[in-house]
Amino acid sequence: MVIVEAVRWSDDQRAVRIIDQRELPSREVVRELRTLDDVCDAISTLSVRGAPAIGIAGAMGLVVTSLEFAQLARTSFLDRLQENADRIRATRPTAVNLGWALGRVLAVARASDESGESLVRRLRDEVTSILDEDRAMCRRIGEHGAALIRDGARVLTHCNAGALATAGIGTALATIYVATEQGKHIHVFADETRPLLQGSRLTAWELSRAGIPVSVLADGAAASLMRECGVDLCIVGADRIAANGDVANKVGTYALAIAAQRHGIPFYVAAPSSTFDPLTASGDQIEIEQRQANELRMGFGVRTAPESVGAYNPAFDVTPAELITGIVSDRGIHYPPYDFSKGLE
Amino acid sequence: MVIVEAVRWSDDQRAVRIIDQRELPSREVVRELRTLDDVCDAISTLSVRGAPAIGIAGAMGLVVTSLEFAQLARTSFLDRLQENADRIRATRPTAVNLGWALGRVLAVARASDESGESLVRRLRDEVTSILDEDRAMCRRIGEHGAALIRDGARVLTHCNAGALATAGIGTALATIYVATEQGKHIHVFADETRPLLQGSRLTAWELSRAGIPVSVLADGAAASLMRECGVDLCIVGADRIAANGDVANKVGTYALAIAAQRHGIPFYVAAPSSTFDPLTASGDQIEIEQRQANELRMGFGVRTAPESVGAYNPAFDVTPAELITGIVSDRGIHYPPYDFSKGLE
Numbered sequence: 001m002v003i004v005e006a007v008r009w010s011d012d013q014r015a016v017r018i019i020d021q022r023e024l025p026s027r028e029v030v031r032e033l034r035t036l037d038d039v040c041d042a043i044s045t046l047s048v049r050g051a052p053a054i055g056i057a058g059a060m061g062l063v064v065t066s067l068e069f070a071q072l073a074r075t076s077f078l079d080r081l082q083e084n085a086d087r088i089r090a091t092r093p094t095a096v097n098l099g100w101a102l103g104r105v106l107a108v109a110r111a112s113d114e115s116g117e118s119l120v121r122r123l124r125d126e127v128t129s130i131l132d133e134d135r136a137m138c139r140r141i142g143e144h145g146a147a148l149i150r151d152g153a154r155v156l157t158h159c160n161a162g163a164l165a166t167a168g169i170g171t172a173l174a175t176i177y178v179a180t181e182q183g184k185h186i187h188v189f190a191d192e193t194r195p196l197l198q199g200s201r202l203t204a205w206e207l208s209r210a211g212i213p214v215s216v217l218a219d220g221a222a223a224s225l226m227r228e229c230g231v232d233l234c235i236v237g238a239d240r241i242a243a244n245g246d247v248a249n250k251v252g253t254y255a256l257a258i259a260a261q262r263h264g265i266p267f268y269v270a271a272p273s274s275t276f277d278p279l280t281a282s283g284d285q286i287e288i289e290q291r292q293a294n295e296l297r298m299g300f301g302v303r304t305a306p307e308s309v310g311a312y313n314p315a316f317d318v319t320p321a322e323l324i325t326g327i328v329s330d331r332g333i334h335y336p337p338y339d340f341s342k343g344l345e
Numbered sequence: 346m347v348i349v350e351a352v353r354w355s356d357d358q359r360a361v362r363i364i365d366q367r368e369l370p371s372r373e374v375v376r377e378l379r380t381l382d383d384v385c386d387a388i389s390t391l392s393v394r395g396a397p398a399i400g401i402a403g404a405m406g407l408v409v410t411s412l413e414f415a416q417l418a419r420t421s422f423l424d425r426l427q428e429n430a431d432r433i434r435a436t437r438p439t440a441v442n443l444g445w446a447l448g449r450v451l452a453v454a455r456a457s458d459e460s461g462e463s464l465v466r467r468l469r470d471e472v473t474s475i476l477d478e479d480r481a482m483c484r485r486i487g488e489h490g491a492a493l494i495r496d497g498a499r500v501l502t503h504c505n506a507g508a509l510a511t512a513g514i515g516t517a518l519a520t521i522y523v524a525t526e527q528g529k530h531i532h533v534f535a536d537e538t539r540p541l542l543q544g545s546r547l548t549a550w551e552l553s554r555a556g557i558p559v560s561v562l563a564d565g566a567a568a569s570l571m572r573e574c575g576v577d578l579c580i581v582g583a584d585r586i587a588a589n590g591d592v593a594n595k596v597g598t599y600a601l602a603i604a605a606q607r608h609g610i611p612f613y614v615a616a617p618s619s620t621f622d623p624l625t626a627s628g629d630q631i632e633i634e635q636r637q638a639n640e641l642r643m644g645f646g647v648r649t650a651p652e653s654v655g656a657y658n659p660a661f662d663v664t665p666a667e668l669i670t671g672i673v674s675d676r677g678i679h680y681p682p683y684d685f686s687k688g689l690e
Contacts, residue, residue: 219539221596
């Protein structure tokens with residue numbers, strides 16, 4: 001089984017190698033990001049997306065773009081490094097992972113007494129650690145979650161919580177990859193996930209590339225699929241998990257959870273420990289980003305609704321904990337009653 | 346308030362005048378159908394759609410295309426009329442209304458002892474009656490349903506059960522038009538309705554053209570709208586209503602009804618009496634048409650999913666009667682327990 005790698009070092013370790021997700025599913029275009037403009041452009045245009053993947057691509061980008069001023073004296077080097085980090089962070093200001101990963105590189109740079117190429121090597125090692133940690137975390141989520149999936153299962157997912165969103169094998173999709181490695185035959189149903197179609201464009205692409213059978217469906221057809229054809233399990237990713245187990249994820253997740261409950265279908269969420277937010281007591285405190293109306297009015301580059309009409313276009317919705325059968329993290333499977341007020345132990 | 350007319354006679358009464366729905370919402374293109382090819386093409390390419398509108402356009406088309414052989418002797422005229430009717434019917438073989446409306450024209454032709462232009466005039470009068478009946482029926486549905494909608498209401502609908510689907514003011518949307526005529530201020534939320542986007546392309550267009558405030562949303566966002574913003578009422582159309590009140594309608598309707606139940610939001614269906622099917626005992630007996638995968642894999646001419654993946658793409662779903670608060674017909678509002686086994690009295 002070949003699982004795609006969304007973000008990695010180039011062969012010469014002097015560039016960030018990404019799959020340009022804007023081109024999917026039509027073409028698999030690999031880009032090597034070498035300049036600051038390359039890196040900022042790739043993140044801001046969503047060539048690379050998914051919280052862990054963005055963080056890692058940004059941190060890798062910070063390292064490779066520091067090569068050109070590696071010969072500077074330490075103080076000047078640190079100033080330039082900070083400037084670059086600020087520019088990269090500004091491409092997706094609300095992406096928590098991006099700030100966190102860039103901060104980790106800056107902290108190592110400041111704590112080190114090295115300079116020049118040897119300092120850059122140290123920073124590269126730090127980012128390689130972040131990358132390895134992300135891969136290991138995905139793998140652990142996959143191993144915990146695979147136990148939930150029986151041979152022959154029909155699994156429904158939403159959006160893309162896959163390899164394309166991380167440096168590893170994903171979160172929700174990691175469970176499917178590991179179950180497949182274990183010899184289980186799984187059929188995945190992927191909600192297309194309007195408006196940006198991450199399900200049909202990305203999830204369907206990465207699963208079919210790995211040889212896993214996958215069918216796409218309109219988001220509105222998921223309840224009908226449950227009723228007419230049967231679904232064994234739903235599993236989705238998460239953008240943020242509140243202390244009480246409420247989950248913010250791509251819009252459409254909540255509707256899926258309601259339908260799953262009606263049909264008695266287990267509904268799981270998979271996410272790394274960094275997604276759990278002990279400071280948010282419940283989903284009511286999660287502010288939902290509203291995205292621009294043209295994602296709905298101009299779908300696919302064609303006019304899909306009159307220019308003059310309004311739009312309700314939230315990026316996320318909140319699924320209350322009571323609808324969630326279990327939450328799979330890199331630490332194990334968590335069951336209700338949920339209490340993440342102290343984070344994951 | 347200007348409500349669009351989807352199908353009507355041309356000014357000279359020698360052509361069928363339609364709004365080409367393939368061009369919406371970008372352009373309002375009016376076409377006059379004069380030849381058999383025009384008529385068949387308009388129906389088969391979905392330039393005209395919606396069960397009542399198709400039936401009426403087909404019957405009008407049968408009359409206008411008979412003008413060119415009106416001078417034939419009676420028997421030859423009837424033969425040609427039958428041939429044309431067969432060709433028109435074959436464009437949408439499963440559209441019950443089309444066969445019914447064509448049959449009504451043929452029956453009048455056979456029962457009449459007239460010939461030539463005067464026979465064609467008689468057929469035209471018959472079709473005008475069908476048109477007038479459809480308009481009156483829409484109006485009655487609107488009047489019954491308007492009573493359900495309060496001033497200031499936020500109403501959620503799915504697909505297009507509007508003027509564009511009938512010769513009159515629609516079915517589900519008729520309730521909104523009549524309530525607006527009564528001076529009520531209503532905000533409509535229109536599910537975009539993937540894969541063919543009848544909600545954003547057609548419902549949003551005809552409502553905004555009538556000056557009624559409308560917002561579009563992704564189908565997956567409807568449950569979030571109910572939770573975050575509140576919805577007073579859902580109202581949708583129907584393709585078929587079984588004797589026990591189960592409703593087949595555009596895919597996505599069932600998911601909406603489940604979400605409405607969770608939020609305690611009344612869920613209504615609006616349909617003419619011809620939609621009630623006493624011979625179908627329950628929704629389980631309704632066969633669901635599967636449509637081609639490319640509606641999902643190639644949205645609007647753009648590749649939206651890999652070519653190789655499967656698709657679950659039912660045209661309709663079935664909403665069980667228990668989720669339906671009431672059914673608005675031209676005869677009134679029907680409440681549970683539903684029993685349409687003798688049709689509508």
